[in-house]
Amino acid sequence: MARRLPSQPPVLPGFSHLNVLGSGGFADVFLYEQNMPRRQVAVKVMLSEVVNDQVRQMFQAEANLMAQLSAHPSILTVYQASVSADGRPYLVMELCSASLSERYRRERIPVADVLRIGVKIGSAIETAHRQGVLHRDIKPSNILTTAYGHPVLSDFGIAATLGESEPSEVVGLSIPWSAPEVLRDDTSGTVASEVWSLGATVYSLLAGRSPFEVLGGPNTSNDLMTRIEKGRLQPIGRTDVPPGLEATLARSMSRRADDRHESVLELVRELQQAESELGVAQTPIEVAVDDWALATVADLEDRTRIRGAEGLPVGGANRRRRRRPAGGALTSTPLAAQVRNSNAIPRSTGTRPEARGPKKVQYLAWALIAATVVVLALGGIATLFLVRATSNDIPRVSNVQAVTTGSSVRFSWNDPGIRSGDTYVVTSGTDSSTQTSTSFLAPAGTGQQVCITVAVNRSGKTGPVSAEKCASAKAAR
Numbered sequence: 001m002a003r004r005l006p007s008q009p010p011v012l013p014g015f016s017h018l019n020v021l022g023s024g025g026f027a028d029v030f031l032y033e034q035n036m037p038r039r040q041v042a043v044k045v046m047l048s049e050v051v052n053d054q055v056r057q058m059f060q061a062e063a064n065l066m067a068q069l070s071a072h073p074s075i076l077t078v079y080q081a082s083v084s085a086d087g088r089p090y091l092v093m094e095l096c097s098a099s100l101s102e103r104y105r106r107e108r109i110p111v112a113d114v115l116r117i118g119v120k121i122g123s124a125i126e127t128a129h130r131q132g133v134l135h136r137d138i139k140p141s142n143i144l145t146t147a148y149g150h151p152v153l154s155d156f157g158i159a160a161t162l163g164e165s166e167p168s169e170v171v172g173l174s175i176p177w178s179a180p181e182v183l184r185d186d187t188s189g190t191v192a193s194e195v196w197s198l199g200a201t202v203y204s205l206l207a208g209r210s211p212f213e214v215l216g217g218p219n220t221s222n223d224l225m226t227r228i229e230k231g232r233l234q235p236i237g238r239t240d241v242p243p244g245l246e247a248t249l250a251r252s253m254s255r256r257a258d259d260r261h262e263s264v265l266e267l268v269r270e271l272q273q274a275e276s277e278l279g280v281a282q283t284p285i286e287v288a289v290d291d292w293a294l295a296t297v298a299d300l301e302d303r304t305r306i307r308g309a310e311g312l313p314v315g316g317a318n319r320r321r322r323r324r325p326a327g328g329a330l331t332s333t334p335l336a337a338q339v340r341n342s343n344a345i346p347r348s349t350g351t352r353p354e355a356r357g358p359k360k361v362q363y364l365a366w367a368l369i370a371a372t373v374v375v376l377a378l379g380g381i382a383t384l385f386l387v388r389a390t391s392n393d394i395p396r397v398s399n400v401q402a403v404t405t406g407s408s409v410r411f412s413w414n415d416p417g418i419r420s421g422d423t424y425v426v427t428s429g430t431d432s433s434t435q436t437s438t439s440f441l442a443p444a445g446t447g448q449q450v451c452i453t454v455a456v457n458r459s460g461k462t463g464p465v466s467a468e469k470c471a472s473a474k475a476a477r
Helices: 053-069 100-106 111-130 158-164 191-207 221-230 243-252 263-277 335-341 359-391
Strands: 016-021 029-033 039-046 076-082 088-094 144-146 149-155 401-405 408-412 424-426 431-435 441-444 450-459 471-472
Touching: 016 431, 053 076, 053 088, 053 111, 088 111, 100 144, 100 191, 111 149, 111 191, 111 263, 191 243, 191 263, 243 263, 401 471, 408 450, 408 471, 441 450
Parallel strands: none
Antiparallel strands: 016 029, 029 039, 039 088, 076 088, 144 149, 401 408, 408 441, 424 431, 424 450, 450 471
16 A cells, blocks of 8 residues: 655744654644754644644643643643644654654564653653543553653644544554543543553563454454453563563453553553562652642543542543543542652652741752753753764665565665664655655556655664665556
């Protein structure tokens, strides 16, 4: 199946377009350079064919929500949201790598690394749940990696918002990582279904495949849905995975929602226990503990919120054709009590004597704070120069080959020495695409000549371009 070419990047005031990063069913992601402050950013632009007035309004509400949640260290940072001159909503986001979504299928990720990712992403999900928000699309491809190797959860609420525009169907449903009750259309999402999705994601990173995928067997959507409904989970197949961890993941993906962990936090704590069994330090749970950090955006639409202690799944009243009581809703325990019961560091309740002392002491405190900020800023600048000074040149692709196969041309090249997170930018005429494979299939009419160039993109910067390679499709016999 031919891939969709990216849409035309919009003209955005204060930003310069560089190239395309990727394409999805509802949006394209482009690399831009922001003029002030000068930095490279990822800009996600919705496709014009899915945009209407209702989607624009919901997109604005979701952008506000995502911007607030992105204060969490494991949630993708959003810098700006607006609507372009041609009417397409867009998000300006931190530039991250999507290499994890392909890495787990081509190489075995160490168990300790997977557990660290699970705890950090689980902390992000738990934080969202405490603010009444469901993600609804937790899966490996929505876990990105920052330039410093920190995993972050992306696409908060965007798929859910688009789904509300079509009440009769599920939009953007990721079958391999969706709970059975979601696939049955019993609910549009609950805390219990998010526990299932997080468990399925951790399982995938360990096994190199989705939980109910059969290697070498049929894995159509219907096949996967049937296996998920039956709940017959196959062993991960790794001797370095502790049995207790496999049991934890099996429980998180139980067919019955009541048999799963009561919250993502409970699942995360068991992942920490697995870290202890492996003899590695436990990854800290990052959940906000201050009241001011737990305030939600005012007047958010109910479509993106959990209905609290009522136990009802999120979504409008007309969202689903069938409705059953959904388990796993947020507990009615006061939020402050939930925070105190977590293993996060509690906030201090004591009164500092300096606050009641003379003004001179207060001035001294402010001076110390200001000095600390300056030191941190200088340290950040020094780190930036250190990174730039020690970075290596981006390699160049130099041996592009072409083979004609019927009505298409397959181009291929040798790996010039790319790193984890690098991608290839393939350009044909005015069209560009981003990929990690060392081959590219270009459709062409009989006798039509196709030309491409290939470059390596590293951390948002594109290296030297290869020599142009051209070939023509063979005439039909």
